[in-house]
Amino acid sequence: MEWQQGDARPEALGGDRRSDRIEAHKETILAMLKATPDLAIEELRRLLAEKDLVFGAGTVRRFLARHRITRKKRPRTPASKKVRTS
Numbered sequence: 419m420e421w422q423q424g425d426a427r428p429e430a431l432g433g434d435r436r437s438d439r440i441e442a443h444k445e446t447i448l449a450m451l452k453a454t455p456d457l458a459i460e461e462l463r464r465l466l467a468e469k470d471l472v473f474g475a476g477t478v479r480r481f482l483a484r485h486r487i488t489r490k491k492r493p494r495t496p497a498s499k500k501v502r503t504s
Contacts, residue, residue, distance in 0.1 A: 440473055440481050451487065459489055 440447075443466075450465055451457060457465070459478050466473060473481075482489060 436477075437480070437484070440477055443471055444481075444485075446471070447481065448485075457489075 450462060459475055463478055
């Protein structure tokens with residue numbers, strides 16, 4: 419039996435291995451967000467689940483972050499009548 423020399427360098431570890439699953443539905447998700455821009459993450463997840471696309475909240479959050487789409491947790495506060503707000 420002959421010995422074969424291997425490579426001592428380690429293989430790459432970690433990294434994103436599953437985002438391609440949600441990325442395959444990018445157009446659907448972006449269309450939902452375009453139709454209703456103020457969707458919360460849980461509302462988006464519910465709409466996706468109705469289409470048999472089930473993703474965790476973290477998966478959806480990372481998808482939105484990758485595409486630089488922000489979600490607000492609560493509505494904007496009304497403008498002050500006494501002091502100028504930006």
